[in-house]
Amino acid sequence: MNDEDLLTMVRDGFAPARMTTPAEAIADLGRSLRRRRHRARQAAGGGLLALALGAGLGVSALTAGAPGAAHQVTLAAWTVSQHSDGSIAVTIRELRELPALQARLAADGARVTISDSSLSLPHGCVAVRSASQLRTGMVSFGSGKPAGGYVLDIRPSLIPAGQVLRILLIPGPFKPTPPVTASQGTVTVHGGPVTGMTAPGVFFTLVSDTARCTS
């Protein structure tokens, strides 16, 4: 077998591999990318303040509470329902108005940061890696699954003192990946589609409750 035959064999070996992502999904992702760039430019130009004000106005548009929920706040992008046992259900439909979501969770007593853009830990911020500090049920994926979204169940009382639950919604594509629990026990990874999301996963990390980690 000469070199050409060998390389042909390699090429033929990959022939069955074909993209399954439809062109429409690529275009949707491209539009989302353009919107994010546009928002970033707006934010850089002072549009962030306007966005925050807009989100604040949105928060005031409360909906009626859902059955079983002590109270509920709903925007187009997300819903926060606090239950009488102190747990909080967060339904995320779109990656918008996340600062308002974080503010809502703080008002409900949950030390949580939530972001779709700050993908690396801030300089000087260290993730908590001790398995003993992960407590079952602190955060989990809820049973409900709205079209193209997530339900996260958070128990603020299980977030250790001096720590903050950091939630990253990372831009990426479409294919859900199975839930994975990292060996060190502090991180749960789950992939799946969220409308307007360009990212493949939701990442939970515990970080110390310091200005470096939460600012």
Next chain:
Amino acid sequence: MGTDSAGFAEFYRAARDDCLRAVFASVGDRQAAEDLVAEAFARAWADWRKVRRHPAPRAWVVRTALNTRVSWWRRTRREVPLPERPADAAGDGSLDGVVDRALITALLRLPVRQRQVVALRLFLDLDTAATAQTLGIAPGTVTAHLARAVATLRAERSPAPREESRQ
């Protein structure tokens, strides 16, 4: 995008599988390759006016996908200490749909740069100069990587010597 939209759709239809194979061969994970290529094509869609004038749009997509992989890894490595494992070591389907698994496994054992050279030469039909430009390395390095890769693959394909039975 008007006619741009039709142009992109045609480009995607014609290039997607080759780009997927090139990235698949480079990263060794079928699903990750699909995600990376989808992301890269989305960026091409968003910048189509620029990308369509690129001398090698397919190479742009593959290069973007490979850069995105590095970017994802850098962004998540500090937070998600997932164990590394060889492709398909656990039968996780990452090589599903591949005909000659032994050969592909041999390919995936090559150093990353050699794999990338093979992928660009094989699946995008790039010549030495274009491969070098896409990977940001010297043409001579491309030639050397390809020669070493072929030699390694040939060694992997050579049947193990066996003792002839006496009649």
